[in-house]
Amino acid sequence: MGPTSQEDGSSSATSSPLQFFSMTPFSPNLGSPYPWLRELKSEERGLYLIHLLLTCANYVSLNNLENANLCLEQISQLASANGDTMQRISAYFNEALADRILKSWPGIHMALNSTKISSFSEEVIVKRYYFELCPFLKAAYLITNQAVTDAMEGEKMVHIIDLNSSEPAQWIALLHTLSSRQEGPPHLRITGIHQRREVLEQMACRLNEEAEKLDVPFQFNPIVSKLEDLDLEKIRVKTGEALAISSVFQLHSLLAFDEDIMQKKSPLQMSQKTLGELLEKDLKSSTKIDRFLSALWSLSPKLMVVAEQDSNHNGSTLMERLTEALYYYAALFDCLESSVPRTSMERITVEKMLFGEEIKNIIACEGVERKARHKKLEKWVRRLNKAGFGNVKFSYLALLQAKRLLENFGCDGYRIKEENGCVVICWQDRPLFQLSAWRFRRFGIQH
């Protein structure tokens, strides 16, 4: 490590500065013998990383793999999953870009990923950590619950469809709220949808237990299914029930199935009955998301609360997505940085298993694989309006509670604001999450 390398380094003095840099051991974290590298202030390093990331992405999108490789190397030297915010982000973006390059050799990519052990319990744990370390899920649940409570005032029978039922905390809170209602609790029925039976069983167990304690008439109906394969026939809505639908970060994955892909599969993914005559003429031209929303609309829900990420990660070009994602995840990582210490394993787990995977999906995947197709608020508003839903404003109480929650979360940067009746949660100035509430609008689907 010592002088030898330097001499060689010095002999190639005419090489590019990047080469030069790569020749010197670049890990200030490991106590490099080159103290001046440590003097490379984190700000400069951060700026350099940004520059490298953009350059690399540029090369990747131009398919200039050699230079991309150089950049990746550079970034690897500077980035670190244990370092400061910019270093961490760069590490994950770096990985995503490399993954993308590797996909052009599908054999290699598959072979490298074939022995991965992924247990779903890990996913559950990661989600748990995320729930605790960041206030976003909690705020989303709080607002959803308040919207449901407001909408269901006076209702005797409430039916809630949870499009991704994995967090009992949300419904436990609702049970508490409903049980202390002035006119007494309604008969509550929750239909939970999830891919995994065990998760649903867990939910059922917890919720039944809680409802028992609170003396709320309750029923949990599990549906084991992927969202895209959901058969709405299985959801039975009874007469006189007031229906509410809760979708937390679920709808965007349906955007992955757009027309080009759909035509390769059988055109009728959902049973004809649920769509109704009105939609028949549109079957051929509508996309999966539209069909799904129509099917939901046909259940005539009293309330549908949609929570999504508020950022455009669905751009058609890599550079577009990368820059948007850079801003977005920078804000998210900053969030964690200001509330959780760097050494926290939970934080690293969330960054790697949740954010890192999202980043990888946005950057490295295409087509059906790319599920993380986040869109901005106005896009969702437009789509939901088109699907026949009318906007419902959130009550002042919902906003207030969420604001209090964020204020008390422990650090200063969270902001919450209202936009056209929808709620946007921001970190400093960067919008991160959007929540909107909708109702079945009778004179429905506009084309």
Next chain:
Amino acid sequence: MPVDLVSSSAMTVSTASAEASVSSSGNQTTQPTAATSTTIKKKRNLPGMPDPDAEVIALSPKTLMATNRFVCEICNKGFQRDQNLQLHRRGHNLPWKLRQRSSKEVRKRVYVCPEPSCVHHDPLRALGDLTGIKKHFCRKHGEKKWKCDKCSKKYAVQSDWKAHLKICGTREYKCDCGTLFSRRDSFITHRAFCDALAEESARAQTGANPNSEDEPNIQTVDSPQPPPPPTPSLPPLSVAPATALEVLPLQTELPDDPTPILEEAGTANPCMNRNCSGSSNSSSSNGSTTSSVFASLFASSNTSTNLQPHQTPAFSDLIRAMSRSDHSTDLQQPSSVEPVSLCLSTATASSIFGTAGQERRQYASPPQPAMSATALLQKAAQMGATATNASLLRGFGLVSSSSSPSVQQIEPDRVASGLGLGLPCDEGAGLKELMMGSSSSVFGPKQTTLDFLGLGMAAGGSPAGGLSALITSIGGGGGGLDVGAAASFRAGDFAGKEMGRSS
């Protein structure tokens, strides 16, 4: 003529029932037998109905309450049952046209409440049972004529009243403060609230001793905590690798945190340490705190001190449980749902959305004064937009036409001192040479670089503002890099490169 028929039947109907409440929405069909005012053709999407064309029937209040609901339109005789009315009508020898009932005899009927302000007035929210709608109307919009002797509770429907008589006084819960409840849930709510009030008043007097009040309340409620056999109070402290408890050391590091949150929690700070342990205990007492209590607490006070004992940082429990599971390497086991359930069982309504971030307060400002990533990005965007300001990046030796002398001097010096070699000149020379030698400024469209690469300007989409400028400059900058790389390759410097990497 159909018009006459309609109007005549409408009039007949209206005489039969004095107030005919007409809820019209377009179609009206005549119903010669039932005393309905209008029938609304149901819209397609009544949820769950096997027959989407269920008939929605809107009855007037009088009709609803009338015992003789079925009225013969010929002689105005009233009957309690439809069948009886039919039998009677046979006697009138009606012409065949009028004898026919509605063709859809077995159509399902749903009923709407005549009260316009009621939820069930909307045909979409109609109820399927006539008895049901009658009872509903009585209960909601009717006068309460039946009264219970014992508790003087009033009822509008006789059957409700009878049912109440059976259970009045049979089940009662009593709170320590003396209030009686018949419902278990309201009892539990009150009890939690009651404790809260007691604690609040006590603390208001003493000042800052939330935990001492916490302790006695534990006994009153069943702890919903999961089976970790050690008593709830001790293990959290001992098992403490959790991030929640990392609060403690950090507290001392940030004595002068100016944020208002900390000020608010000023009184709380000294108790924080104890609160962490107390919190797990208070989680049990909060087992049934409702979020309405939570909300009211929010509404009532801005200070966080009130919230502390009530918000279960069940997260701390969760994190502890998680870390416990971490330590016992439960993660990989198939029964690893277990630790998750452990966590889940301690979560309660208020605690869920509770301010567990109180423990996080200490992180308000991270010890390192590092620039946030967002700020860095904005800076980069600015730099990209104003390309001439890219002295920093130029300083990295990428390329510069008019290199700022200061930067150039620094680099070689740094290198020299860092490397501790006697070859500063070469390094410097190399850098300078490259900087001069390489074509031109990276951050601007220069012919040479473009020609060399044959690249266009924009390298892809048009992302946000300043960054796009940066990117486009990178498009040219790629040329700079490439030049360098090419130079190195030309120099045949693989060996050097390898060595560099391996070091």
